[in-house]
Amino acid sequence: MWFFRSPEIVFGDGALERLSEIQGRCALIVTDANIMSLGLAEPVRRRLEAAGLTVRLFTEVEPDPSLDLVRRGAAIARECSPDWIVGLGGGSCLDAAKAIWIGYERPDLEPDAIGPVGTLGLRQKARLVAIPTTSGTGAEVTWPIVLTDAAEQRKVSVGHPENTPDLAIVDPALVRDLPxxxxxxxxxxxxxxxxxxxxxxxxxxxxxxxxxxxxxxxxxxxxxxxxxxxxxxxxxxxxxxxxxxxxxxxxxxxxxxxxxxxxxxxxxxxxxxxxxxxxxxxxxxxxxxxxxxxxxxxxxxxxxxxxxxxxxxxxxxxxxxxxxxxxxxxxxxxxxxxxxxxxxxxxxxxxxxxxxxxxxxxxxxxxxxxxxxxxxxxxxxxxxxxxxxxx
Ligand SMILES: [Zn+2]
Structure with missing residues (x-):
């Protein structure tokens, strides 16, 4: 038996507007310092607030996100109880957002123990939006997550089909000025x-x-x-x-x-x-x-x-x-x-x-x-x- 998995995909000019139609209480944006300094988080925050959501930010994602970073992000999520996790950035930010979402929903599960079999039981607390700011990884529509075990200097591939994002926003305005x-x-x-x-x-x-x-x-x-x-x-x-x-x-x-x-x-x-x-x-x-x-x-x-x-x-x-x-x-x-x-x-x-x-x-x-x-x-x-x- 085979499956084809895909989020709802909103694409083209103005795709970001879809955020102002989102229904919920609170969103946690998972991103990095570079995205913040480029000002790319602001239009996302503005639209979520226009939709009536309280917005929290976790901006500590680093390239090749580590298991520790995921644990920290999940702790922040548990503290503010969002009903939307919004990954914003390149592949590292989107992968971190997926793993943080799982850690928030399943605090019993260590990030390197997220495997593809069985049931994760996600979406009891939140859903996931993925907004890419590079044109590369495709992480906005896929479920595998690449993390780094910093101690052992190796990449850890984790993830479960359930952690495919709910909504992918593919707006070319966010990649206009890529170097x-x-x-x-x-x-x-x-x-x-x-x-x-x-x-x-x-x-x-x-x-x-x-x-x-x-x-x-x-x-x-x-x-x-x-x-x-x-x-x-x-x-x-x-x-x-x-x-x-x-x-x-x-x-x-x-x-x-x-x-x-x-x-x-x-x-x-x-x-x-x-x-x-x-x-x-x-x-x-x-x-x-x-x-x-x-x-x-x-x-x-x-x-x-x-x-x-x-x-x-x-x-x-x-x-x-x-x-x-x-x-x-x-x-x-x-x-x-x-x-x-x-x-x-x-x-x-x-x-x-x-x-x-x-x-x-x-x-x-x-x-x-x-x-x-x-x-x-x-x-x-x-x-x-x-x-x-x-x-
Ligand atoms: Zn690749």
Whole structure:
């Protein structure tokens, strides 16, 4: 039995207005200091107050939110008893909001013990609104939560389908002034979600169309959004929608090997998620296409117009990987870890930890080709020096 999960999604210019129709007593906005200083919390607060709600703020979210941060946020929620939790920000804020909401409803559950089976029994106290201020993670429509165990320096993937937000507000006004670097790396995250969602083991009829459309939109609009920013509102809006479409797609299928390796690089090297998964993607496609398992790269490359219908599967993967590298180059992103400033000695010193972290990541088993430990090391070596992963 399969499910397709989605919040109510309000999108396009003026989507934020939906907040002034919300019914309730009290809202807790979960966000970070950067969003506060950019003034993005103010229009949210204003509309919630116009709807008659008392508004409280928890502004301590940090990048890669820790288990402790979630415990602190849940304690604040229990203190002010909101009937709405409003996550506002990038993926870290939205993931923190989900975990804080669960901690508020289920104080008996430690944040790293939130698993996908059984019943959580949410929505006894509050519901969740997610408002993204980057066009990347798709966390406004998905349920997995990535937290960081600071003591053990590793990412912890938790979450339950019940913690899918109730309402996602995808308003392009909130991403109008994103800096170019964040536009580029979050945009490559969108592409990785779309391609892994389309080609992973759990791809399905309901997620395919969303992933395809999101991938098309990234190839068309990411270079424009990167180059012109606020001067190209159409490209901004399309990238914002593409992030949510890809979120719905991979959120109802899964991510795969580029995310396993990207999570490992993010946790060990403290580099941004989108930059890392986007950097890994063409290598993991080359590796996957070199195995025996059937892949869908040919179908995907043909749909995106990167190869003729007669190209064999591995050629399709090569053509797609080349197109992804061209796209990354066009938005000035590194194509290997060396380009990203990660030297040979530092890489050699980190390789064991990186390999162990990747092998522990749950997404590693969801691609068509499952790598051995030695193959993970080899793949990381290619990602470091820029050699194609054709083994
Ligand atoms: Zn991602």
């Amino acid at each position: 170019p670097q964040i536009t580029a790396e979050t945009g490559l995250d969108v592409l990785t979600h779309a391609i892994e969602g389309y080609t992973c083991a759990w791809a399905n009829d309901f997620s395919d169309g969303l992933c395809l459309q999101a991938a098309r939109m990234v190839f068309e609009y990411l270079p424009r959004a990167y180059r012109h920013g606020a001067q190209d509102p159409l490209a901004r809006e399309k990238m914002h929608n593409a992030a949510t479409l890809a979120g719905l797609g991979f959120g109802n299928a899964m991510a795969a090997l580029a995310h396993a390796l990207g999570h490992a690089l993010g946790a060990v090297l403290h580099l941004p998620h989108g930059r890392m998964v986007g950097l890994c993607l063409p290598y993991t496609m080359e590796f996957t296409a070199g195995g025996d398992a059937p892949t869908r790269y040919q179908e995907l490359a043909r749909s995106l117009g990167f190869t003729g219908a007669a190209s064999p599967g591995d050629d399709a993967a090569t053509a797609l990987a080349a197109a992804i590298r061209d796209l990354a180059r066009s938005v000035d992103q590194p194509l290997c870890l060396r380009d990203a400033g990660f030297g040979d000695d530092a890489f050699a010193a980190a390789l064991d930890d990186l390999t162990a972290a990747a092998l522990m990541d749950s997404t590693i088993i969801l691609g068509p080709r499952y790598p051995s430990e030695e193959e993970v090391r080899q793949l990381l070596g290619c990602i470091h020096c820029g050699d194609p992963a054709t083994f």
